[in-house]
Amino acid sequence: MGHYLTELDLSATQTDALLTFAAALKAERARGVLRTDLAGRSVALYFEKPSVRTRVSFTVGVRELGGDVVELSGGTTKVGKGEHPEDFARVLGRYAHAIVARVFEQQMLEDLARAAGVPVVNALSDILHPCQALADALTIRERKGSIEGLRFVFVGEGNNVAASTGTLLCALGAQVWVASPRGYGLPDWVRKRCHGLPGELHSVESVQGAVEGADVLYTDTWISMGREAEAEARRRIFADFRIDSALLAAAPDAIVMHCLPAVRGEEIDTDVMQSERSAIWDQAENRLHVQKALLLRLLAPSAVP
Numbered sequence: 270m271g272h273y274l275t276e277l278d279l280s281a282t283q284t285d286a287l288l289t290f291a292a293a294l295k296a297e298r299a300r301g302v303l304r305t306d307l308a309g310r311s312v313a314l315y316f317e318k319p320s321v322r323t324r325v326s327f328t329v330g331v332r333e334l335g336g337d338v339v340e341l342s343g344g345t346t347k348v349g350k351g352e353h354p355e356d357f358a359r360v361l362g363r364y365a366h367a368i369v370a371r372v373f374e375q376q377m378l379e380d381l382a383r384a385a386g387v388p389v390v391n392a393l394s395d396i397l398h399p400c401q402a403l404a405d406a407l408t409i410r411e412r413k414g415s416i417e418g419l420r421f422v423f424v425g426e427g428n429n430v431a432a433s434t435g436t437l438l439c440a441l442g443a444q445v446w447v448a449s450p451r452g453y454g455l456p457d458w459v460r461k462r463c464h465g466l467p468g469e470l471h472s473v474e475s476v477q478g479a480v481e482g483a484d485v486l487y488t489d490t491w492i493s494m495g496r497e498a499e500a501e502a503r504r505r506i507f508a509d510f511r512i513d514s515a516l517l518a519a520a521p522d523a524i525v526m527h528c529l530p531a532v533r534g535e536e537i538d539t540d541v542m543q544s545e546r547s548a549i550w551d552q553a554e555n556r557l558h559v560q561k562a563l564l565l566r567l568l569a570p571s572a573v574p
Contacts, residue, residue: 272382272389273563274375276399276437281467284441288407290573291555291562298333298558306565306572307336313365314392317343317372318494322529323392323400326556327369334561334569339365355384362386367568373495388567390560395429395495396456401528402433403559405487406441408552412524413484417442417467422483422520424448424476424510425536427455430489430528435459439468446471446479450506476510483520488512488527488536504535513538517546524548 272278279287297304312331314324324340331338343349348357354377361368362385370378371392382389391399409416421443423431432455435445445468447455454472463470473479480486491507492500512525525537525547533539542549565572 271567273399273567274378274382274389274391275397276402276433277440277462278399281440281442284403284406284437286574287403287562287566288410288559290565291403291407291558292411293574294561295555295558304333304572305335306569307331307334307366310336310366310568311364312336312338312367312369312564313361314338314340315342315346315348315361315368315370315372316340317370317377318393320371320392322553322556323371326560327392330557330561330564334564336366354380357381358384358389359386367564390563390567393429396432398429398433398528399437400556400560400563401430402437403563404552404555405434405526405528406437407555407559408526408548409438409485409524411551411555412548419443419484420446420482421485421487422446422448422479422523424480424486424488424512424516425491425507426450426453426489426493427459427472428489428493431455432459434487435470436463436466439463439466439470442467444469444471446473446483448473448476448479448510450474450510453506476516477519480516480520480523483523486512486516486520486523486525490530490532491536492532507536511536511538512541514541517541517544526552529553 328338358381367388369390369392372394375394375396378391421438427447427449431447438445451474491503527549
């Protein structure tokens, strides 16, 4: 039994194979192929945070593989309000064949994985978002053909998406640049875990120094969940860290990515989102395909080539 709690839980070779399998699943779906690999299996979805893409992509994905889902949330359970996470996990592991959890603290995922007795998937924590990283990698492969040697530029806060996608792309041989205002860059632990990976990670405080020659420009909201009280201050601090037509012109070969939801006119302009160079909608769709591939690897490995 394995878990997927971080983007480094699979080796680069395993990740590459998973992305290839996800692309095959995407092609199958386009042809109307129906799968029943998870028939008789149930997946528990646990959400401490609001969700649209994660909730829908995992629910649809499990059902397209012939399985079923049961959804739980912090508001409908007593986890952390009288029930220990490990007790919660032990019970879920007796009912469901896997647990997908979108939580605040990474430690919550560790607690679930330690006690559940079934695979646990990180659908987002405050510090990591490995399923998003898989979707991002698949999208880049589709648009650029290869990840190794590619110049990936993330513009904005060094948050959980920057950490996971940046780390995964480093593991796959990319040159990763994260441009953030001073004090909002990648934490030291992210830079340390990328040390020794095939690619390189650069954390800088200027967008202009990073964008030249970029193959991918990526951004995320300036105001993440839980940071709403800082909204006005953040808008001032991040004003120069946005993807608009001028920045796009400085990287003529770059595609544009955003993990969504986006605040149009802040971190990204509407015309950029809707331009031919935008890969945002493919990126969102690819959450479905990589997660199906991941669930099959964890729950029905015989179905994986």
